[in-house]
Amino acid sequence: MIVIPEQGHFTDQEIEDIATQFFTSKEYKRMQEYQAYYEQHNSKLRSQVEDKMYRNKTPNNYVPTPYYATVVDTMAGYLYQNVQYESENEQYAEELNLILDANLQEIKDMRTGTYSLAFNRGVELVYTEGDESNTDIKFASFNPLEWALVFNDKIEPDVWCGIRLSVSNSEDYDYNVDVVYKDKWQKGQMKFDSSIKTAQFVPGEERPLFFPECPVVNYPSEIIGYQSPFHVVITYIQALDYLMTSNSDEIEKLTEALLILGKTLKDEDLKNLNELKALMDIDKEEIEPKFLEKQMSPEFRKYVSELLINEIHKHSHVIDWYSPDSGMSGQVSSKALRTRLFDMDMFSRRIEQVFRQGTDKRIRLINFLMNAKGLPVDEVKIIFNRTVPSDFYDKIEAFKNVTNISNRTQWEELGLDADEEEKRLEEQKKNAVDIFEMPTRGDDEEAGEEDTEDVQ
Numbered sequence: 001m002i003v004i005p006e007q008g009h010f011t012d013q014e015i016e017d018i019a020t021q022f023f024t025s026k027e028y029k030r031m032q033e034y035q036a037y038y039e040q041h042n043s044k045l046r047s048q049v050e051d052k053m054y055r056n057k058t059p060n061n062y063v064p065t066p067y068y069a070t071v072v073d074t075m076a077g078y079l080y081q082n083v084q085y086e087s088e089n090e091q092y093a094e095e096l097n098l099i100l101d102a103n104l105q106e107i108k109d110m111r112t113g114t115y116s117l118a119f120n121r122g123v124e125l126v127y128t129e130g131d132e133s134n135t136d137i138k139f140a141s142f143n144p145l146e147w148a149l150v151f152n153d154k155i156e157p158d159v160w161c162g163i164r165l166s167v168s169n170s171e172d173y174d175y176n177v178d179v180v181y182k183d184k185w186q187k188g189q190m191k192f193d194s195s196i197k198t199a200q201f202v203p204g205e206e207r208p209l210f211f212p213e214c215p216v217v218n219y220p221s222e223i224i225g226y227q228s229p230f231h232v233v234i235t236y237i238q239a240l241d242y243l244m245t246s247n248s249d250e251i252e253k254l255t256e257a258l259l260i261l262g263k264t265l266k267d268e269d270l271k272n273l274n275e276l277k278a279l280m281d282i283d284k285e286e287i288e289p290k291f292l293e294k295q296m297s298p299e300f301r302k303y304v305s306e307l308l309i310n311e312i313h314k315h316s317h318v319i320d321w322y323s324p325d326s327g328m329s330g331q332v333s334s335k336a337l338r339t340r341l342f343d344m345d346m347f348s349r350r351i352e353q354v355f356r357q358g359t360d361k362r363i364r365l366i367n368f369l370m371n372a373k374g375l376p377v378d379e380v381k382i383i384f385n386r387t388v389p390s391d392f393y394d395k396i397e398a399f400k401n402v403t404n405i406s407n408r409t410q411w412e413e414l415g416l417d418a419d420e421e422e423k424r425l426e427e428q429k430k431n432a433v434d435i436f437e438m439p440t441r442g443d444d445e446e447a448g449e450e451d452t453e454d455v456q
């Protein structure tokens with residue numbers, strides 16, 4: 001257990017202990033597992049294949065599926081592809097969005113959101129670059145595997161200190177170290193023994209900070225527990241991986257079986273192998289027994305794979321866009337798609353409520369730095385816009401036969417500004433009247449001739 005020091009900062013020994021505890025913790029191993037599945041590496045399946053390879057057993061194919069990345073990336077795209085920061089204070093909103101744009105906010109929102117969904121942790125650091133005369137407000141997103149976070153002992157804990165351990169290119173040290181408090185940023189290097197049980201921290205330069213809270217921001221995505229929101233589908237992914245690998249093994253078994261049978265058949269029989277309906281004059285002993293085993297039928301394999309895929313999408317609450325029952329195949333109305341997205345949308349809002357802890361803290365820290373620079377500061381509204389099919393045209397069709405609903409109600413149902421639509425209709429009517437009353441070229445010529453006659 002890590003205890004917050006009374007003197008306000010960790011000693012070198014305490015930093016070493018925190019690092020060794022982090023790399024040997026269940027939390028770190030769990031995040032490594034998430035990373036492996038996101039990168040399409042089923043560690044248990046791979047170890048089984050490596051064991052078979054070591055024992056010279058064939059076939060030993062390795063066919064993992066990328067389903068963990070599929071559900072994570074689909075939800076990340078749905079949640080974080082269009083995050084807007086709005087404020088009624090136009091001057092503040094302009095200054096804030098200039099800072100966000102300079103930091104590639106759209107990319108970092110997506111990166112941090114994806115890490116948060118995959119690991120139940122996204123990590124950002126708010127900091128400054130430059131000097132007193134020209135200071136830039138910055139924030140960066142990191143892989144959570146690089147950060148050991150120390151939380152305070154409040155009823156609702158927050159990050160008290162963040163220790164970043166990034167791989168070093170130096171032959172003398174294993175990691176570059178950044179120890180970040182609210183009032184100090186300490187750099188250094190660290191070297192571990194081969195068992196990662198002991199470490200040696202070599203402190204480097206220090207830089208004073210003046211934040212009201214630690215500028216390391218944690219982005220959780222799960223309300224209960226420490227696991228990823230998609231941890232529950234990993235067992236189904238494992239089963240699907242085994243099924244896919246087994247299917248690949250059977251194809252290889254069939255190939256080897258044909259080769260073995262080919263050695264026992266006559267040349268004239270080999271020419272017509274496709275037409276053979278039975279194997280004649282071949283003793284059972286001439287064929288390896290492993291190829292005579294009854295295998296799972298293709299129909300049952302198809303049923304199991306579809307069942308597993310359905311379970312993955314059901315328990316991840318992520319719609320299967322390629323399913324004939326719930327996906328994009330054929331002509332599907334926007335209303336039907338929005339209905340199918342209902343479960344995914346409800347789950348995404350649950351995640352959003354937790355993720356906002358991070359976005360709110362990021363804005364608080366940026367506001368603090370903006371205030372220090374003499375820039376305007378105010379409240380901001382963070383909006384997570386969803387990518388949903390528009391039902392605009394479906395509603396227009398429905399309203400065609402409706403006569404007892406006012407225009408304003410119909411506009412509001414269509415998501416339009418009723419006052420703005422009334423203004424536009426008035427302008428449209430006015431323009432139509434102006435065009436109708438505008439004299440034609442023939443009228444002008446006749447009027448010109450009449451004027452000429454009057455002068456004469």
